[in-house]
Amino acid sequence: MKKAIFILPLFLGGILFSQRKPVTKPKVDYAGEFRKISNEIMLNSNAYDNLHELVKGIGPRFAATPAYDRAVEWAEKKFADNGGENIRKQDVTVPVWERGRENLQIKAANGNWKNIRTLALGGSEGTGGKDLTGELIFAKDLVEFNKMFPSDVKDKIVFFNYAFDQTIINPSEAYLVAGKYRWSTPSLASRKGAKAVITRSPTSAFDDVPHTGSMYYDALDKNKIPALSIGAKSSDELEQLVKNQKVTVKINTTSGTKGEKINHNVIAEIPGNKDKSVIVVGAHLDSWDISEGAHDNGAGVVQILEVLRVFKKLEIKNNHTIRFVLFANEENGVHGGETYAANVKKSGEPHIFAIESDAGGYSPRGISLDMIPQRRRLVFAWKNLFLPYGVYDFSQETSGQDIAPLKKLAIPLAELVPDMQRYFDIHHTSQDTFEKVNRRELNLGAVAIAQMVYMVDKNW
Numbered sequence: 001m002k003k004a005i006f007i008l009p010l011f012l013g014g015i016l017f018s019q020r021k022p023v024t025k026p027k028v029d030y031a032g033e034f035r036k037i038s039n040e041i042m043l044n045s046n047a048y049d050n051l052h053e054l055v056k057g058i059g060p061r062f063a064a065t066p067a068y069d070r071a072v073e074w075a076e077k078k079f080a081d082n083g084g085e086n087i088r089k090q091d092v093t094v095p096v097w098e099r100g101r102e103n104l105q106i107k108a109a110n111g112n113w114k115n116i117r118t119l120a121l122g123g124s125e126g127t128g129g130k131d132l133t134g135e136l137i138f139a140k141d142l143v144e145f146n147k148m149f150p151s152d153v154k155d156k157i158v159f160f161n162y163a164f165d166q167t168i169i170n171p172s173e174a175y176l177v178a179g180k181y182r183w184s185t186p187s188l189a190s191r192k193g194a195k196a197v198i199t200r201s202p203t204s205a206f207d208d209v210p211h212t213g214s215m216y217y218d219a220l221d222k223n224k225i226p227a228l229s230i231g232a233k234s235s236d237e238l239e240q241l242v243k244n245q246k247v248t249v250k251i252n253t254t255s256g257t258k259g260e261k262i263n264h265n266v267i268a269e270i271p272g273n274k275d276k277s278v279i280v281v282g283a284h285l286d287s288w289d290i291s292e293g294a295h296d297n298g299a300g301v302v303q304i305l306e307v308l309r310v311f312k313k314l315e316i317k318n319n320h321t322i323r324f325v326l327f328a329n330e331e332n333g334v335h336g337g338e339t340y341a342a343n344v345k346k347s348g349e350p351h352i353f354a355i356e357s358d359a360g361g362y363s364p365r366g367i368s369l370d371m372i373p374q375r376r377r378l379v380f381a382w383k384n385l386f387l388p389y390g391v392y393d394f395s396q397e398t399s400g401q402d403i404a405p406l407k408k409l410a411i412p413l414a415e416l417v418p419d420m421q422r423y424f425d426i427h428h429t430s431q432d433t434f435e436k437v438n439r440r441e442l443n444l445g446a447v448a449i450a451q452m453v454y455m456v457d458k459n460w
Protein backbone atom coordinates (compact mmCIF):
# COMPACT_ATOMS: atom_id res chain seq x y z
CA MET A 1 0.00 0.00 0.00
CA LYS A 2 2.75 2.33 0.98
CA LYS A 3 4.36 1.86 -2.39
CA ALA A 4 1.10 2.53 -4.22
CA ILE A 5 0.63 5.77 -2.36
CA PHE A 6 3.96 6.95 -3.70
CA ILE A 7 3.40 5.70 -7.25
CA LEU A 8 -0.15 7.02 -7.63
CA PRO A 9 0.84 10.67 -7.46
CA LEU A 10 3.49 9.98 -10.09
CA PHE A 11 0.85 8.67 -12.49
CA LEU A 12 -1.63 11.36 -11.66
CA GLY A 13 1.12 13.93 -11.36
CA GLY A 14 -0.07 15.97 -14.32
CA ILE A 15 -3.57 16.34 -12.89
CA LEU A 16 -2.60 16.86 -9.25
CA PHE A 17 0.17 19.25 -10.14
CA SER A 18 -2.11 21.33 -12.32
CA GLN A 19 -4.69 21.44 -9.52
CA ARG A 20 -2.11 22.93 -7.15
CA LYS A 21 -0.68 25.27 -9.77
CA PRO A 22 -3.52 26.24 -12.13
CA VAL A 23 -1.20 28.45 -14.20
CA THR A 24 0.48 25.35 -15.71
CA LYS A 25 -1.22 24.31 -18.96
CA PRO A 26 -2.01 20.58 -18.94
CA LYS A 27 0.20 18.77 -21.43
CA VAL A 28 -1.56 16.93 -24.26
CA ASP A 29 -0.78 13.22 -24.38
CA TYR A 30 0.09 13.17 -28.08
CA ALA A 31 1.36 9.57 -27.98
CA GLY A 32 -2.00 8.52 -26.54
CA GLU A 33 -3.90 10.46 -29.22
CA PHE A 34 -1.71 8.87 -31.93
CA ARG A 35 -2.57 5.44 -30.51
CA LYS A 36 -6.32 6.21 -30.52
CA ILE A 37 -6.19 7.37 -34.16
CA SER A 38 -4.23 4.29 -35.18
CA ASN A 39 -6.43 1.81 -33.31
CA GLU A 40 -9.61 3.27 -34.77
CA ILE A 41 -8.30 3.07 -38.34
CA MET A 42 -6.60 -0.32 -38.03
CA LEU A 43 -9.75 -1.85 -36.53
CA ASN A 44 -12.63 -0.05 -38.23
CA SER A 45 -11.36 1.46 -41.49
CA ASN A 46 -13.61 1.55 -44.57
CA ALA A 47 -10.71 2.44 -46.85
CA TYR A 48 -10.30 -0.94 -48.54
CA ASP A 49 -14.05 -1.42 -49.18
CA ASN A 50 -14.31 2.14 -50.46
CA LEU A 51 -11.38 1.49 -52.79
CA HIS A 52 -13.15 -1.54 -54.22
CA GLU A 53 -16.30 0.51 -54.85
CA LEU A 54 -14.35 3.27 -56.57
CA VAL A 55 -11.93 1.34 -58.76
CA LYS A 56 -14.01 -1.77 -59.53
CA GLY A 57 -17.49 -0.24 -59.34
CA ILE A 58 -16.72 2.94 -61.28
CA GLY A 59 -13.40 1.91 -62.80
CA PRO A 60 -11.22 4.25 -64.87
CA ARG A 61 -12.38 7.83 -64.26
CA PHE A 62 -10.53 9.93 -66.76
CA ALA A 63 -11.13 13.69 -66.98
CA ALA A 64 -14.08 14.79 -69.11
CA THR A 65 -15.67 11.30 -69.18
CA PRO A 66 -19.07 10.25 -67.75
CA ALA A 67 -17.17 7.93 -65.36
CA TYR A 68 -15.45 10.95 -63.79
CA ASP A 69 -18.87 12.49 -63.12
CA ARG A 70 -19.97 9.23 -61.48
CA ALA A 71 -16.88 9.35 -59.28
CA VAL A 72 -17.85 12.90 -58.23
CA GLU A 73 -21.34 11.73 -57.20
CA TRP A 74 -19.82 8.81 -55.31
CA ALA A 75 -17.38 11.14 -53.50
CA GLU A 76 -20.15 13.56 -52.46
CA LYS A 77 -22.10 10.67 -50.97
CA LYS A 78 -19.04 9.30 -49.16
CA PHE A 79 -18.25 12.71 -47.70
CA ALA A 80 -21.84 12.95 -46.43
CA ASP A 81 -21.82 9.38 -45.03
CA ASN A 82 -18.67 10.18 -43.06
CA GLY A 83 -20.02 13.37 -41.53
CA GLY A 84 -18.38 15.94 -43.79
CA GLU A 85 -19.91 19.43 -43.76
CA ASN A 86 -20.17 22.19 -46.40
CA ILE A 87 -19.96 19.58 -49.14
CA ARG A 88 -19.65 21.26 -52.50
CA LYS A 89 -18.29 21.05 -56.03
CA GLN A 90 -15.84 23.49 -57.58
CA ASP A 91 -15.94 24.02 -61.36
CA VAL A 92 -12.75 23.10 -63.19
CA THR A 93 -12.20 23.50 -66.93
CA VAL A 94 -10.45 20.39 -68.26
CA PRO A 95 -9.26 19.33 -71.72
CA VAL A 96 -11.27 16.69 -73.57
CA TRP A 97 -8.59 14.29 -74.75
CA GLU A 98 -9.59 11.03 -76.40
CA ARG A 99 -7.27 8.10 -76.97
CA GLY A 100 -9.21 6.50 -79.80
CA ARG A 101 -7.28 3.57 -81.26
CA GLU A 102 -3.56 3.15 -81.63
CA ASN A 103 -1.40 0.90 -83.74
CA LEU A 104 2.38 0.73 -84.08
CA GLN A 105 4.24 -1.52 -86.51
CA ILE A 106 7.90 -1.88 -87.39
CA LYS A 107 9.68 -3.48 -90.31
CA ALA A 108 13.38 -4.25 -90.55
CA ALA A 109 15.16 -4.10 -93.94
CA ASN A 110 14.46 -7.71 -94.84
CA GLY A 111 11.58 -8.48 -92.49
CA ASN A 112 7.82 -8.31 -92.31
CA TRP A 113 5.64 -5.83 -90.46
CA LYS A 114 5.52 -6.62 -86.77
CA ASN A 115 3.12 -5.13 -84.17
CA ILE A 116 4.50 -3.50 -81.04
CA ARG A 117 2.32 -3.01 -77.97
CA THR A 118 1.89 0.73 -77.49
CA LEU A 119 -0.08 3.53 -75.83
CA ALA A 120 -0.52 7.07 -77.10
CA LEU A 121 0.75 9.60 -74.58
CA GLY A 122 -1.93 11.73 -72.94
CA GLY A 123 -2.41 14.95 -74.89
CA SER A 124 -0.86 13.53 -78.04
CA GLU A 125 -2.40 14.29 -81.41
CA GLY A 126 -2.84 11.24 -83.64
CA THR A 127 -2.37 10.48 -87.30
CA GLY A 128 -6.05 11.07 -88.02
CA GLY A 129 -6.60 7.36 -88.60
CA LYS A 130 -4.19 7.33 -91.58
CA ASP A 131 -0.90 5.46 -91.79
CA LEU A 132 2.10 7.61 -90.98
CA THR A 133 5.22 5.84 -92.22
CA GLY A 134 8.85 6.87 -91.79
CA GLU A 135 12.37 5.78 -91.08
CA LEU A 136 13.26 5.27 -87.43
CA ILE A 137 16.24 7.03 -85.89
CA PHE A 138 17.47 6.28 -82.41
CA ALA A 139 18.76 8.45 -79.56
CA LYS A 140 19.85 6.89 -76.29
CA ASP A 141 19.28 10.15 -74.43
CA LEU A 142 18.90 13.90 -74.85
CA VAL A 143 22.66 14.46 -74.96
CA GLU A 144 22.82 12.27 -78.05
CA PHE A 145 19.70 13.86 -79.56
CA ASN A 146 20.98 17.40 -79.00
CA LYS A 147 24.05 16.59 -81.13
CA MET A 148 21.84 15.70 -84.12
CA PHE A 149 21.30 18.27 -86.86
CA PRO A 150 17.79 19.06 -88.10
CA SER A 151 18.86 17.48 -91.41
CA ASP A 152 19.42 14.16 -89.54
CA VAL A 153 15.97 14.33 -87.94
CA LYS A 154 13.77 15.82 -90.67
CA ASP A 155 10.87 13.54 -91.66
CA LYS A 156 12.14 10.76 -89.40
CA ILE A 157 10.44 9.06 -86.45
CA VAL A 158 12.63 9.49 -83.37
CA PHE A 159 12.94 6.73 -80.79
CA PHE A 160 14.29 7.54 -77.30
CA ASN A 161 15.38 4.54 -75.24
CA TYR A 162 16.26 6.24 -71.97
CA ALA A 163 15.84 3.62 -69.22
CA PHE A 164 14.65 4.25 -65.68
CA ASP A 165 17.91 4.39 -63.68
CA GLN A 166 17.84 1.31 -61.45
CA THR A 167 20.82 2.62 -59.44
CA ILE A 168 18.79 5.55 -58.05
CA ILE A 169 17.32 4.08 -54.85
CA ASN A 170 14.53 6.65 -54.41
CA PRO A 171 12.16 5.67 -57.27
CA SER A 172 10.53 9.09 -57.48
CA GLU A 173 13.92 10.63 -58.26
CA ALA A 174 14.55 8.08 -61.02
CA TYR A 175 11.05 8.76 -62.37
CA LEU A 176 11.66 12.50 -62.57
CA VAL A 177 14.70 11.90 -64.80
CA ALA A 178 13.10 9.22 -67.01
CA GLY A 179 9.71 11.00 -67.11
CA LYS A 180 11.10 14.07 -68.85
CA TYR A 181 11.57 11.95 -72.00
CA ARG A 182 7.83 11.47 -72.02
CA TRP A 183 6.72 15.06 -71.57
CA SER A 184 9.45 17.03 -73.33
CA THR A 185 10.62 15.01 -76.34
CA PRO A 186 7.58 15.51 -78.63
CA SER A 187 8.29 19.25 -78.82
CA LEU A 188 12.06 18.82 -79.03
CA ALA A 189 11.76 16.31 -81.89
CA SER A 190 9.12 18.38 -83.68
CA ARG A 191 11.39 21.42 -83.67
CA LYS A 192 14.00 19.46 -85.64
CA GLY A 193 11.40 18.34 -88.16
CA ALA A 194 10.55 14.81 -86.88
CA LYS A 195 7.24 13.23 -87.92
CA ALA A 196 6.57 11.36 -84.67
CA VAL A 197 8.26 10.31 -81.45
CA ILE A 198 8.38 6.97 -79.61
CA THR A 199 9.63 6.84 -76.02
CA ARG A 200 10.51 4.05 -73.65
CA SER A 201 8.07 4.05 -70.71
CA PRO A 202 9.56 5.43 -67.48
CA THR A 203 9.10 2.09 -65.76
CA SER A 204 11.05 0.31 -63.04
CA ALA A 205 9.76 -3.06 -64.35
CA PHE A 206 11.45 -5.35 -66.90
CA ASP A 207 8.29 -6.22 -68.78
CA ASP A 208 6.56 -5.12 -71.95
CA VAL A 209 3.69 -3.10 -70.49
CA PRO A 210 3.48 0.40 -71.98
CA HIS A 211 2.85 3.28 -69.55
CA THR A 212 0.86 6.32 -70.60
CA GLY A 213 1.20 9.75 -68.99
CA SER A 214 0.99 13.36 -69.99
CA MET A 215 3.10 15.14 -72.56
CA TYR A 216 2.95 18.78 -73.60
CA TYR A 217 3.36 20.64 -76.85
CA ASP A 218 5.12 23.97 -76.55
CA ALA A 219 2.91 26.92 -77.40
CA LEU A 220 5.22 27.62 -80.36
CA ASP A 221 4.92 24.12 -81.85
CA LYS A 222 3.56 24.46 -85.36
CA ASN A 223 3.54 20.71 -85.87
CA LYS A 224 1.99 18.69 -83.05
CA ILE A 225 3.53 15.32 -83.81
CA PRO A 226 2.14 12.00 -82.54
CA ALA A 227 3.84 10.64 -79.39
CA LEU A 228 3.73 6.99 -78.36
CA SER A 229 5.08 4.97 -75.46
CA ILE A 230 6.32 1.36 -75.55
CA GLY A 231 7.38 -1.12 -72.86
CA ALA A 232 10.92 -1.83 -71.65
CA LYS A 233 11.30 -5.14 -73.47
CA SER A 234 10.16 -3.82 -76.85
CA SER A 235 12.41 -0.79 -76.34
CA ASP A 236 15.54 -2.89 -75.88
CA GLU A 237 14.67 -5.09 -78.86
CA LEU A 238 14.01 -2.06 -81.03
CA GLU A 239 17.32 -0.50 -80.05
CA GLN A 240 19.20 -3.65 -81.10
CA LEU A 241 17.33 -3.72 -84.38
CA VAL A 242 17.81 -0.09 -85.34
CA LYS A 243 21.51 -0.18 -84.48
CA ASN A 244 22.07 -2.94 -87.04
CA GLN A 245 19.73 -2.14 -89.89
CA LYS A 246 17.30 0.32 -91.38
CA VAL A 247 13.93 0.16 -89.61
CA THR A 248 10.67 1.55 -91.00
CA VAL A 249 7.80 2.45 -88.67
CA LYS A 250 4.09 2.69 -89.38
CA ILE A 251 1.85 4.55 -86.92
CA ASN A 252 -1.93 4.74 -87.10
CA THR A 253 -3.69 6.53 -84.24
CA THR A 254 -6.84 8.56 -83.70
CA SER A 255 -6.04 10.36 -80.45
CA GLY A 256 -6.55 14.07 -80.04
CA THR A 257 -7.83 16.96 -77.93
CA LYS A 258 -11.37 18.00 -78.71
CA GLY A 259 -12.07 21.18 -76.78
CA GLU A 260 -12.80 21.60 -73.09
CA LYS A 261 -15.41 20.60 -70.53
CA ILE A 262 -16.37 21.44 -66.94
CA ASN A 263 -15.38 18.84 -64.32
CA HIS A 264 -15.40 19.29 -60.55
CA ASN A 265 -13.18 19.26 -57.51
CA VAL A 266 -15.18 17.79 -54.61
CA ILE A 267 -14.82 19.46 -51.21
CA ALA A 268 -15.97 18.70 -47.65
CA GLU A 269 -15.01 20.18 -44.28
CA ILE A 270 -14.91 19.82 -40.56
CA PRO A 271 -15.25 23.48 -39.47
CA GLY A 272 -12.64 24.81 -37.03
CA ASN A 273 -13.56 25.32 -33.38
CA LYS A 274 -11.11 28.18 -32.82
CA ASP A 275 -10.78 29.85 -36.20
CA LYS A 276 -11.55 29.47 -39.89
CA SER A 277 -8.00 29.08 -41.18
CA VAL A 278 -7.76 26.03 -43.41
CA ILE A 279 -5.80 22.77 -43.46
CA VAL A 280 -6.16 21.03 -46.83
CA VAL A 281 -6.08 17.23 -47.00
CA GLY A 282 -6.05 16.19 -50.65
CA ALA A 283 -5.86 13.49 -53.29
CA HIS A 284 -6.96 13.34 -56.93
CA LEU A 285 -10.17 11.69 -57.99
CA ASP A 286 -9.31 11.15 -61.65
CA SER A 287 -7.27 8.31 -63.15
CA TRP A 288 -5.88 7.47 -66.58
CA ASP A 289 -8.36 6.11 -69.10
CA ILE A 290 -6.65 2.71 -69.35
CA SER A 291 -6.28 2.11 -65.62
CA GLU A 292 -8.32 1.35 -62.53
CA GLY A 293 -5.96 3.78 -60.84
CA ALA A 294 -6.02 1.83 -57.58
CA HIS A 295 -2.70 3.11 -56.26
CA ASP A 296 -2.84 6.25 -58.44
CA ASN A 297 -4.85 7.68 -56.83
CA GLY A 298 -7.76 5.61 -55.55
CA ALA A 299 -5.62 4.85 -52.50
CA GLY A 300 -5.20 8.56 -51.74
CA VAL A 301 -8.94 9.21 -52.16
CA VAL A 302 -9.99 6.54 -49.67
CA GLN A 303 -7.26 7.51 -47.20
CA ILE A 304 -8.60 11.08 -47.22
CA LEU A 305 -12.12 9.76 -46.53
CA GLU A 306 -10.68 7.74 -43.67
CA VAL A 307 -9.05 10.83 -42.13
CA LEU A 308 -12.48 12.51 -42.16
CA ARG A 309 -14.12 9.43 -40.64
CA VAL A 310 -11.59 9.10 -37.79
CA PHE A 311 -11.76 12.80 -36.83
CA LYS A 312 -15.56 12.55 -36.58
CA LYS A 313 -15.60 9.16 -34.86
CA LEU A 314 -13.08 10.18 -32.18
CA GLU A 315 -14.80 13.55 -31.84
CA ILE A 316 -11.49 15.36 -32.17
CA LYS A 317 -12.15 19.03 -31.59
CA ASN A 318 -10.07 20.55 -34.37
CA ASN A 319 -8.92 24.14 -33.92
CA HIS A 320 -8.77 24.97 -37.62
CA THR A 321 -11.04 24.03 -40.51
CA ILE A 322 -9.96 20.73 -41.99
CA ARG A 323 -10.88 20.75 -45.66
CA PHE A 324 -10.88 17.54 -47.68
CA VAL A 325 -10.33 18.18 -51.38
CA LEU A 326 -10.62 15.56 -54.12
CA PHE A 327 -9.03 17.18 -57.15
CA ALA A 328 -10.11 16.86 -60.79
CA ASN A 329 -7.80 16.29 -63.75
CA GLU A 330 -4.44 15.73 -62.09
CA GLU A 331 -3.34 13.24 -64.72
CA ASN A 332 -3.59 15.34 -67.85
CA GLY A 333 -3.32 18.93 -66.78
CA VAL A 334 -3.46 19.50 -62.98
CA HIS A 335 -6.31 21.91 -63.67
CA GLY A 336 -8.10 20.88 -60.45
CA GLY A 337 -5.11 21.93 -58.34
CA GLU A 338 -4.53 25.11 -60.35
CA THR A 339 -8.20 26.11 -60.03
CA TYR A 340 -8.26 25.49 -56.27
CA ALA A 341 -5.12 27.63 -55.76
CA ALA A 342 -6.46 30.40 -58.00
CA ASN A 343 -9.60 30.54 -55.83
CA VAL A 344 -7.55 30.71 -52.62
CA LYS A 345 -5.52 33.55 -54.09
CA LYS A 346 -8.66 35.43 -55.12
CA SER A 347 -10.50 34.97 -51.81
CA GLY A 348 -7.44 35.51 -49.61
CA GLU A 349 -8.76 32.75 -47.35
CA PRO A 350 -5.98 31.89 -44.87
CA HIS A 351 -4.44 28.43 -45.30
CA ILE A 352 -1.94 27.13 -42.79
CA PHE A 353 -1.05 23.74 -44.29
CA ALA A 354 -1.81 21.31 -47.12
CA ILE A 355 -1.01 17.62 -47.33
CA GLU A 356 -1.60 15.18 -50.20
CA SER A 357 -1.49 11.43 -50.65
CA ASP A 358 -0.56 10.61 -54.27
CA ALA A 359 2.35 8.19 -54.20
CA GLY A 360 0.53 4.87 -53.83
CA GLY A 361 -1.18 2.94 -51.05
CA TYR A 362 1.95 1.19 -49.81
CA SER A 363 3.37 1.16 -46.25
CA PRO A 364 4.12 4.70 -45.11
CA ARG A 365 7.78 5.51 -44.51
CA GLY A 366 7.75 9.26 -44.04
CA ILE A 367 6.25 12.64 -44.77
CA SER A 368 7.83 14.92 -47.33
CA LEU A 369 7.98 18.57 -46.22
CA ASP A 370 7.89 21.31 -48.84
CA MET A 371 8.19 24.35 -46.56
CA ILE A 372 10.71 26.80 -45.14
CA PRO A 373 13.45 25.33 -42.88
CA GLN A 374 12.09 26.97 -39.71
CA ARG A 375 8.77 25.24 -40.20
CA ARG A 376 10.38 21.95 -41.17
CA ARG A 377 12.20 22.00 -37.85
CA LEU A 378 8.86 22.24 -36.00
CA VAL A 379 7.84 18.95 -37.63
CA PHE A 380 11.19 17.31 -36.84
CA ALA A 381 10.34 17.78 -33.14
CA TRP A 382 7.42 15.33 -33.61
CA LYS A 383 9.54 12.55 -35.13
CA ASN A 384 9.52 10.27 -32.09
CA LEU A 385 5.73 10.24 -32.03
CA PHE A 386 5.66 8.83 -35.59
CA LEU A 387 8.40 6.23 -35.13
CA PRO A 388 6.16 3.47 -33.64
CA TYR A 389 4.07 3.70 -36.85
CA GLY A 390 7.02 3.08 -39.18
CA VAL A 391 7.13 6.73 -40.25
CA TYR A 392 10.70 7.99 -39.98
CA ASP A 393 11.71 9.79 -43.19
CA PHE A 394 11.13 13.54 -42.98
CA SER A 395 14.09 14.36 -45.25
CA GLN A 396 12.31 14.81 -48.59
CA GLU A 397 11.20 18.25 -49.71
CA THR A 398 8.62 17.77 -52.45
CA SER A 399 4.81 17.84 -52.42
CA GLY A 400 1.90 16.43 -54.42
CA GLN A 401 1.01 17.81 -57.86
CA ASP A 402 -2.46 18.99 -56.85
CA ILE A 403 -1.35 21.08 -53.89
CA ALA A 404 1.89 22.28 -55.52
CA PRO A 405 0.15 25.40 -56.99
CA LEU A 406 -0.42 26.56 -53.36
CA LYS A 407 3.34 26.96 -53.00
CA LYS A 408 3.13 30.31 -54.82
CA LEU A 409 1.00 31.48 -51.87
CA ALA A 410 3.72 30.44 -49.38
CA ILE A 411 1.52 27.74 -47.81
CA PRO A 412 3.50 24.94 -46.09
CA LEU A 413 3.02 21.70 -48.06
CA ALA A 414 3.54 18.02 -47.33
CA GLU A 415 3.03 14.63 -48.93
CA LEU A 416 2.74 11.13 -47.57
CA VAL A 417 5.87 9.14 -48.55
CA PRO A 418 5.04 5.44 -48.84
CA ASP A 419 7.49 2.72 -49.85
CA MET A 420 7.51 3.37 -53.61
CA GLN A 421 9.71 0.51 -54.83
CA ARG A 422 6.82 -1.16 -56.69
CA TYR A 423 4.93 1.99 -57.69
CA PHE A 424 6.64 2.72 -61.01
CA ASP A 425 6.26 -0.91 -62.13
CA ILE A 426 2.55 -0.24 -62.61
CA HIS A 427 2.14 3.56 -62.63
CA HIS A 428 -0.18 4.76 -65.46
CA THR A 429 -0.81 1.22 -66.73
CA SER A 430 -3.59 -1.32 -66.94
CA GLN A 431 -1.75 -3.16 -64.14
CA ASP A 432 -2.58 -0.56 -61.46
CA THR A 433 -5.48 -2.59 -60.07
CA PHE A 434 -7.27 -3.14 -56.76
CA GLU A 435 -5.52 -6.52 -56.39
CA LYS A 436 -2.17 -4.71 -56.10
CA VAL A 437 -3.26 -2.84 -52.95
CA ASN A 438 -2.76 -4.34 -49.49
CA ARG A 439 -5.47 -3.55 -46.96
CA ARG A 440 -3.17 -3.14 -43.96
CA GLU A 441 -0.63 -0.99 -45.80
CA LEU A 442 -3.42 1.21 -47.16
CA ASN A 443 -4.75 1.75 -43.62
CA LEU A 444 -1.29 2.53 -42.23
CA GLY A 445 -1.02 5.35 -44.76
CA ALA A 446 -4.33 6.80 -43.55
CA VAL A 447 -3.05 6.60 -39.96
CA ALA A 448 0.06 8.63 -40.79
CA ILE A 449 -1.92 11.34 -42.61
CA ALA A 450 -4.47 11.61 -39.78
CA GLN A 451 -1.69 11.88 -37.18
CA MET A 452 0.12 14.58 -39.15
CA VAL A 453 -3.09 16.58 -39.63
CA TYR A 454 -3.80 16.21 -35.90
CA MET A 455 -0.37 17.59 -34.94
CA VAL A 456 -0.55 20.55 -37.31
CA ASP A 457 -4.06 21.37 -36.15
CA LYS A 458 -3.07 21.34 -32.46
CA ASN A 459 0.25 23.15 -32.81
CA TRP A 460 0.13 25.68 -35.69
Ligand SMILES: [Zn+2]
Nearest residue numbers: 296297330358
Ligand atom coordinates in the same frame (compact mmCIF):
# COMPACT_ATOMS: atom_id res chain seq x y z
ZN1 LIG B 1 -1.48 10.45 -59.16
